[in-house]
């Protein structure tokens with residue numbers, strides 16, 4: 074019996090038993106349904122309420138009498154501690170210290186859970202469960218490079234009744250994230266049940282099927298993790314950030330992603346690859362590009378974001394990207410140059426022997442010079458390239474023109490446009506293209522995505538209007554491409570740099586790509602986005618349509634965490650000051666989206682939504698001529714992606730703590746809100 078069976082039991086403990094089809098053992102169900110059967114007392118002082126009393130320092134000086142803390146929060150938010158104190162691994166002797174701490178011996182129960190935080194390091198920073206008789210490590214779990222603690226659940230039923238102890242191992246001398254935090258060890262049924270009787274989501278690396286040993290199909294494999302989005306692209310294990318190389322090639326949409334397969338952390342950048350016939354259902358393909366020093370994981374030289382064009386001479390995919398060098402390891406080399414790779418089969422990429430194709434940075438690029446995006450310039454019928462850059466406090470976009478048909482020789486033109494400082498000193502991931510008689514520029518700066526709409530004369534862009542690509546906390550590095558139907562499409566990374574919240578690292582992965590969006594010029598002349606129409610093919614069951622409805626107080630729309638919610642509100646006949654949509658909701662946590670009629674604003678609130686970034690974010694929604702407000706919302710296990718009818722987008726990752734956090738409710742307070750329609754459609758997997 075594999076990991077998946079164990080996990081199915083936990084996942085289905087309170088809900089249906091349908092996923093157990095892949096498990097054949099009936100006794101497994103019996104065991105989970107009766108978690109008290111093998112319930113014994115856990116270790117002494119399991120929540121460090123008495124300092125480290127009853128815990129034993131085995132070696133080193135990382136742990137000691139000063140290890141327990143009663144702090145509630147740190148610079149990035151709450152620790153998520155339970156009770157008054159917890160084990161804060163850096164208090165005793167700092168980050169670099171090493172040591173090992175053991176709990177008292179106890180008898181393993183049916184289940185066990187605990188809170189873990191601190192550094193990521195499966196080999197040298199972990200909490201383990203050790204069999205006392207032979208010293209064998211039965212389970213181990215590392216943290217997330219975040220102080221905030223996350224609940225891990227282990228099915229210990231195979232060891233029930235045996236003597237075990239908890240071992241806290243800090244064998245990391247790292248001066249950053251070289252410590253481990255621990256709190257609230259629970260055993261038996263208590264291990265599964267938290268506040269107000271809610272059931273913890275079953276998280277932890279031990280619950281993730283090992284892909285190479287699994288016979289599960291991709292959709293089953295990706296479904297086995299309760300906080301993994303189902304219809305958004307994620308890496309099964311490892312880290313992704315920017316989408317890159319977007320192109321429709323031979324009828325298939327190509328999605329490449331910045332990728333580190335060895336850890337759920339940024340590192341030596343590979344280029345992951347997937348393709349799709351509808352830009353909605355993805356198929357994983359082999360890694361397209363490896364970093365130059367792949368044998369050395371500490372060398373962060375890598376293949377950074379770039380763009381793809383059709384290679385006319387071979388019919389292949391020509392990928393132009395930034396070759397980044399870790400200059401701490403390779404002194405004297407330039408940190409960033411622009412390079413070329415070609416694939417004729419759409420899978421294997423060969424680096425051009427004449428790389429780099431642009432060997433040295435232009436003026437005004439002191440802060441960086443990366444993320445080339447090639448485009449066809451309709452003003453003079455040339456092929457051009459924009460590259461993100463900046464100098465001092467000012468970000469800019471550098472412009473080049475191809476001087477050969479193979480797009481291997483490039484001539485510098487100059488700075489296409491430059492910021493004023495308010496959008497950051499380094500613009501990343503620039504994209505530049507025409508829509509109608511306007512030109513659109515967008516880029517990342519100051520950890521936000523900005524668009525600008527204006528005019529262009531072949532060398533200079535003149536901005537007329539500026540705005541945000543996405544008003545939520547988790548969107549960056551969007552990339553544009555034009556499909557064969559002539560639509561302007563884009564995919565964004567559902568993540569961003571200032572957040573330290575990557576809770577899915579406990580399950581071995583981090584990073585999600587947005588659904589494919591279609592870009593358009595809004596009524597007010599700004600840049601808008603909306604989901605592509607093909608997303609409707611993700612529906613995997615009948616839509617629940619509530620029809621026209623006057624809402625007073627609260628109504629329940631449904632209970633799901635993998636769905637699309639579409640509403641249209643008639644603002645003319647509504648008299649409430651606003652309304653709220655609740656998602657990922659239980660009686661202890663929720664995401665809220667509030668619309669204020671007076672302010673014409675949407676406020677997304679994740680303050681009490683789970684393990685993700687807590688906060689509130691606002692967006693002004695332009696009034697439509699018919700005074701209707703439409704919202705198209707994608708709810709996907711750990712995220713919400715909101716599109717308003719005017720083209721506003723708001724994206725947040727949330728990572729609910731509890732299995733019950735699936736309610737979708739609508740509330741109108743202080744009057745009625747008139748809905749023309751409310752439709753909730755269950756969505757399936759991007760991998761099926």
Ligand SMILES: *[C@@H]1O[C@H](CO)[C@@H](O)[C@H](O)[C@H]1NC(C)=O
Nearest residue numbers: 171173196197242243244245
């Ligand atoms: C700790 O790290 C050292 C040096 O890397 C290694 O020799 C030792 O075996 C490690 N100890 C444990 C308990 O993993």
Ligand SMILES: *[C@@H]1O[C@H](CO)[C@@H](O)[C@H](O)[C@H]1NC(C)=O
Nearest residue numbers: 382383385449456478479480
């Ligand atoms: C490839 O050929 C097409 C058709 O002739 C042309 O429109 C396009 O500009 C060419 N692409 C490049 C990169 O030269």
Ligand SMILES: *[C@@H]1O[C@H](CO)[C@@H](O)[C@H](O)[C@H]1NC(C)=O
Nearest residue numbers: 651667668669671672674676
């Ligand atoms: C509406 O805007 C005012 C003024 O900026 C602000 O004080 C108020 O909190 C806003 N209300 C809502 C519900 O957004």
